[in-house]
Amino acid sequence: MKEKLWAGRFSKASNQIADDFNSSIHVDSRMYRQDITGSLAHAAMLTAQGILAQQDYEQIVSGLEGILQDLDSGVLTIDPQAEDIHMFVEAELTQRIGDAGKRLHTARSRNDQVALDLRLYLRDAVREIRIQLDHLIAAVLEQAKANTDAIMPGYTHLQRAQPVTFAHHLLAYAMMFTRDVARLSDAVKRMNLCPLGSCALAGTTYDTDRMLTAKTLGFDGITLNSIDGVSDRDFCVELLSAMSVIMMHLSRFSEEIVLWSSWEFKFVELDDSFTTGSSIMPQKKNPDMAELVRGKTGRVYGDLMGTLTMLKGLPLAYNKDMQEDKEAIFDAVDTVHHCLEVFVPMVESMTALKDNMYAAAQKGFINATDLADYLVKQGMPFRSAYKIVGQLVAKCIREGRVLEDLPLEEYRALSPLFGPELYQTIDLHTCVEKRISAGGTGMASVQVQIDYITHFLAQEESKE
Template identity: 50%
Template sequence: MDDSPESAATSPMNRAWGGRFSGGPAAVMQAINASIPFDKRLWRHDIAGSIAHARMLGATGIIAMSDAEAIIEGLSALAEEFEAHGVPEDPALEDIHMTVEAKLAERIGDAAGRLHTARSRNDQVATSFRLWVRDAIDGHVAALDSFIATLARRAEDEAATILPGFTHLQVAQPVTLGHHLLAYAEMLGRDIDRFLDARSRMNLCPLGAAALAGTGFPIDREMTARLLGFDAPTANSLDSVSDRDFALDYLCAAAQCALHLSRLAEEIILWASQPFGFVLLPDQWSTGSSIMPQKRNPDAAELVRGHAGRILGLMTGLMATMKGLPLAYAKDMQDDKEPLFEAHDLLALSIAAMAGMMADIGFDRTRMRAAAATGHATATDLADWLVREKGLPFREAHHLVGRAVRAAEERGVGLQDLPEAVLAGLDPRLSGAGRAPLSLEASVASRTSPGGTAPVRVREAAARLLARGEASP
């Protein structure tokens, strides 16, 4: 770029900065300063904010109504152009906000210069970004609602399917597959709550805070907030332009959701391995090997697991960026958007992948039941029987059943297969224990406490989740 005053005075960047600078920026300065390659995805939100601002300026008489109408008409036409042809990238215009203003000036002339009355790019950026995050949250909530419905439908189908329940990845007690799937539905429900909580807290409008101190123009901040669907204006102009809590809230909710998806992905990966063999991933959710023709790899689940690590890193990165910034705005905050854009794309893809897998996955019920029969999984049921039928304190019953388990292991049989004489020989109080309901089906059917794994409870829980989804707007 020519650094002469003549060329600098006519450069788009200098028009943004005003007459303070007589020379244009160095090429590297222009490159590091420009954010249009990534913040162009805010164009809908920037135009929406600008239309609301123009309506307010016209309604309050701060600018002529004819100028306000010309601005609104020009912005609407610009939105159609961007929708059809995309947003042009001119590094000299720095960002989407200056791009919109420059393109508007090309369309309507000098009236475009009145749009920036009583606002700064600081409150403009904060408003556009909040609008984008709000839309991102709404998209995730809709996707998670759909995923929960998928899990609930699969849970209904598998309400009585026996699965080993694990602690420490050791067979612990039999559970139902439906119950296991609904555990993830509960996690995703909390993720929705976190996103909605973040949305509620961030739904305040920064527009009108200007650069940092507010403005002397008689603006109507309530009007702009209402036009943009915010609950109210923000309360402090300094905080309005320097706050990125809403971005961090989003990333925290996204990271927690990604963790839940990663846990489910990890189980799918384990279950699809030959030692488990609990599931068969269909072809559309598997890949092969370049050298081993027999392989069926759960790559989609593995990538979801990997995405969780990336989203956690993005959250931590923005926290580190914000931790030392004094009030009010600093250019460091230009780096607030890429982490959210990347996290959003990764999370949206992860939710879609896991929902697709869980809709299509096949379960090997025979293999699951056989695994549940190992490890003396009904030992707790025998202890409970001793408490109910013999009146033993649970700790004493626990000790006796431990002796019975050891005897079964020594004989290489299941606990339920120990002869009555062996049980009675271990301790007279075990007499009759061979008649205890120690089948896997009896075990899960007995767990009827609220939130338990019994098929009847699973069907009730699935029905509640499906009804909630149908009632959602």
């Protein structure tokens, strides 16, 4: 086993059980590219400041680039016995180029190094999740555009409430996902400060140029307090929070897909390739992908709560507890990525069953509010209109009829304000189309929403 880079202080080797418990290589090895990228920038800064000789710099660059190439190609594998990815890379570099490799760690610590690697890794991860969210928004948009004429019952309390279009309902999720993109963007703004150069906690006696390192690595600036630079994990908490909200939105959508694809609703048909069958019941077509997304939401919530709990009692600055941040944040990133990976094509291939939606909308008296509004426009106070329509609904329920079936004389028995035009008023297409308020389910409003999402996606594409 290679000697530990911090072994000078100790007179005996650490216990193997303690080594295994302390090691994070099985988690942080995925950051090898970010670790090497950060080291290249650090070496360039040291050289520019005259701290590192040009010859040593050239050897370090050649060595690091070789390690990166070998790791990418699989020629080199990461030693599972290494304590962490930082020490693995440094040990491998020193083995390849000798003493020059030992000079790389000048004016930095693993404390600021891991803080840098994590920010770089998460910045890249957020970019990928944003692209996936854009693809999901695009899939929802296409479904909405194809279903602007599909009338379905809108629900409150999971009870049929008022008629809406399927497009309008879907666009509610599109709006949620645009906010998710905005939250990710905001999280990156606060994440995108470079901690490298904070060293262990107090900075360094070397004349470093932290802004040069930050600029090289694409950061907006540097962390202004070195203690905060190594101990801050707010960016992890904020990103975990944003990802928890993404999962909450996916879970709500999943729940509706589960309901819509059941025989009780039958509003949508999921493509066979995104469903499973039963080992004993041959008729079953289960929405397992949606159910799994719904289930995995709790996993991401747990990652958020675990990180908050880990951080809540820590004194400044770095503590080993903070090694636990990566397992949680990486699990959340992976979970969100995999859920979006399956969710996008599931939505793209989903078929809306418009006739079933319309049939359901015809039941449940979801045009009752429109009937009350009709009386109000004839001059009746809303509360009086509300009571009369409630009486009509109760009558229909007792007699097994719907509002459209009642003859005009039965309406006029309760109010002379009813006229023959009421039947057009309570037609479902009329109920939908006359909701002209901004954000409503009327065709013009839905088109505004479609245009908004289309513009949003165009702006997102321009940022890539």
